[in-house]
Amino acid sequence: MKVSGPYSIYTYDGSIDGFFSVVFHAFQSRIPPADILSLVSNNQIPIGDIIDVTTCPRQAARVRRGIASKSDKKNLRLVQVAHLAETRQTDMLLYRYLVRLFEKPGQSYYRNMLDPLVYDLVQAARRVKKEVHRFHGFVRFQQTRDNMYVAAIDPDNNIVRLLAPHFTSRFPHRKWLIYDVRRKYGIFHDTSGLMEVKLEGHAFELDSGYIGKNARAVREDLYRELWQTYYDSVNIKERKNSRQMRAFMPKRYWKYLPEKSKK
Amino acid sequence: MRKLDILADAAKYDVSCSSSGSNRPARDGVGNTRSCGICHSYTEDGRCISLLKILYTNNCIYDCAYCINRRSNDIPRSAFTPDELAGLTMNFYNRNYIEGLFLSSGVLRSPDYTMEQLNEVARKLRNEYRFNGYIHMKAIPGADPLLVHQAGLLADRLSVNIEIPSEQQLLRLAPEKNYRSVFTPMNLISRNIAESREERKRYRKAPRFTPAGQSTQLIVGATEETDYTILRLASGLYNRQKLKRVYYSGFVPVNSHDSRLPELKQPPLVRENRLYQADWLMRFYHFRHDEILDENNPQLEQGIDPKLAYALRNPHLYPVDLDRASYEEILRVPGIGVRSARIIVANRRFGRIGFDHLKKMGVALNRAKYFIVCRELTTGIKPVVYPEQIRRKLLKSTNGAGTQLSLF
Ligand code: SF4
Numbered sequence: 001m002k003v004s005g006p007y008s009i010y011t012y013d014g015s016i017d018g019f020f021s022v023v024f025h026a027f028q029s030r031i032p033p034a035d036i037l038s039l040v041s042n043n044q045i046p047i048g049d050i051i052d053v054t055t056c057p058r059q060a061a062r063v064r065r066g067i068a069s070k071s072d073k074k075n076l077r078l079v080q081v082a083h084l085a086e087t088r089q090t091d092m093l094l095y096r097y098l099v100r101l102f103e104k105p106g107q108s109y110y111r112n113m114l115d116p117l118v119y120d121l122v123q124a125a126r127r128v129k130k131e132v133h134r135f136h137g138f139v140r141f142q143q144t145r146d147n148m149y150v151a152a153i154d155p156d157n158n159i160v161r162l163l164a165p166h167f168t169s170r171f172p173h174r175k176w177l178i179y180d181v182r183r184k185y186g187i188f189h190d191t192s193g194l195m196e197v198k199l200e201g202h203a204f205e206l207d208s209g210y211i212g213k214n215a216r217a218v219r220e221d222l223y224r225e226l227w228q229t230y231y232d233s234v235n236i237k238e239r240k241n242s243r244q245m246r247a248f249m250p251k252r253y254w255k256y257l258p259e260k261s262k263k
Numbered sequence: 264m265r266k267l268d269i270l271a272d273a274a275k276y277d278v279s280c281s282s283s284g285s286n287r288p289a290r291d292g293v294g295n296t297r298s299c300g301i302c303h304s305y306t307e308d309g310r311c312i313s314l315l316k317i318l319y320t321n322n323c324i325y326d327c328a329y330c331i332n333r334r335s336n337d338i339p340r341s342a343f344t345p346d347e348l349a350g351l352t353m354n355f356y357n358r359n360y361i362e363g364l365f366l367s368s369g370v371l372r373s374p375d376y377t378m379e380q381l382n383e384v385a386r387k388l389r390n391e392y393r394f395n396g397y398i399h400m401k402a403i404p405g406a407d408p409l410l411v412h413q414a415g416l417l418a419d420r421l422s423v424n425i426e427i428p429s430e431q432q433l434l435r436l437a438p439e440k441n442y443r444s445v446f447t448p449m450n451l452i453s454r455n456i457a458e459s460r461e462e463r464k465r466y467r468k469a470p471r472f473t474p475a476g477q478s479t480q481l482i483v484g485a486t487e488e489t490d491y492t493i494l495r496l497a498s499g500l501y502n503r504q505k506l507k508r509v510y511y512s513g514f515v516p517v518n519s520h521d522s523r524l525p526e527l528k529q530p531p532l533v534r535e536n537r538l539y540q541a542d543w544l545m546r547f548y549h550f551r552h553d554e555i556l557d558e559n560n561p562q563l564e565q566g567i568d569p570k571l572a573y574a575l576r577n578p579h580l581y582p583v584d585l586d587r588a589s590y591e592e593i594l595r596v597p598g599i600g601v602r603s604a605r606i607i608v609a610n611r612r613f614g615r616i617g618f619d620h621l622k623k624m625g626v627a628l629n630r631a632k633y634f635i636v637c638r639e640l641t642t643g644i645k646p647v648v649y650p651e652q653i654r655r656k657l658l659k660s661t662n663g664a665g666t667q668l669s670l671f
Pocket of ligand 1 (some may be wrong): 324325327330331370463
């Protein structure tokens, strides 16, 4: 590891534990970050002094405890949810927020929405929560031959874990899988609980999200077509307003919605 | 597939999306209902698809002028069986296409018979498939109270559509219906809801009756009623019958011309939207219907939203000081929504509210600035002096965007 200059660019694996490890490292070495980059969501190679931090669950746990002890639990929740936003600046915002929290503990900063830093973080967390809410609707399961329900998603934010509670309560006695095809991991549920999984090979067709024909339940295609028929027939021509439709259901989500991606 | 096509097509004119207001956890079956609405898709016309909205049958023994299913129309007819419909609902639900079922129907043989069929679909879903998702059913006007009661024990929400906002006009357009046939089941449902609430206070296990309440629909623009009449009716329904929602549906001429109905080139979408805005003012902004309109101003303005219209008619109530005024007063500022009003009241102790904060909250400053006192506007702009000027300015700046259907 190279340490030089008063500021450095930190890189990490994109996970929340990785991020907390960065925070830990920056505090301990007293080298504040000029930038923090997730190596998963950024393809370009950063220029400058780079410190690549290896994720360490123990360090992450210490940072978590630190946050919880410096103020109340809501801060931790806010930080963790905002981190999932994965936008370019969020990590730096979070870092600045944590610096403030550790320097002047005991205050519930997150309540002060007039503070631009807090406001931006709350907004990032809202974006994440909004997308979670959207995907409660936009997940499309396919039934497999062995009676599992599987879905491919490609959301803007890293939300697949946050989808688990809703679908667990909705389908508690069923095997299901929701898989983020871009981030290449998913949540698998069966009666014994939840599990994070990584799939080998291509279980889903990347352009449609469909599973292979042989894997589908016998009537899977029938019900998908019925759904497409339904979607087409509820349209009222006289009221057409595609702009509004796209505002609610942006085009980037269409590829895995059978009603919008007919072949 | 043809069947689905016909019966979904016929149900679509009921322009509402609703699947909220009830929490039904999945205990030993499949599914739950969430108290904030989940949209699974959106139609090309921008409506939320949350429920499988479908008719049990489009056969009907009645002949309502505004309805595509009236018996005098020569159209393909079809009907489901309870098994088919319950199976279809489950398969859609399992794939997460929908939140549940919105089941309506033409009147087949008799109101009682029709209600029995609908109940059978719901019973199959609840008892055989152990479905805990959302069910919204139409109570068929004229059906036996006992059947309506059964429906209420199975469904999350019941609705009886009034359709035409005055009885006189209803009689003219739907000779087989009257207000009694609509209000009898409606009143029965609201009584049952109240009773079930009372009973559940005493025994926690007492059965729940339509936990998500009841709603109705009014067709706008098919008849002559003013917006004032419509809002007065709606306000009565909210206060007396305790309805959860009133839906307004801009009239779409679905039948070849009938001399009893107006000829419209386009459904009155702007008017429909203004009514929804006024309805929001009543439900979330603490407005009374007679503050929004009165006998002398019986129509909502098409060019500006009803809150702005109210502010311009009542300049003496403004400007509102954001650092001091009550939540209620802030709610009445054009351009400020419920969420922003809450943020303002909760955060002003941290400092003076300024334009930058308001912008970030999403407040429409172009409207709000005429009606507030804040950091930058220490004395406010006096709308008392200039209501007409403000109106002209705002009309100009929103020109063209006026037909877009957003709320405030
Ligand atoms: S009773 Fe209902 S379905 Fe039958 S014609 Fe009248 S509105 Fe249409």
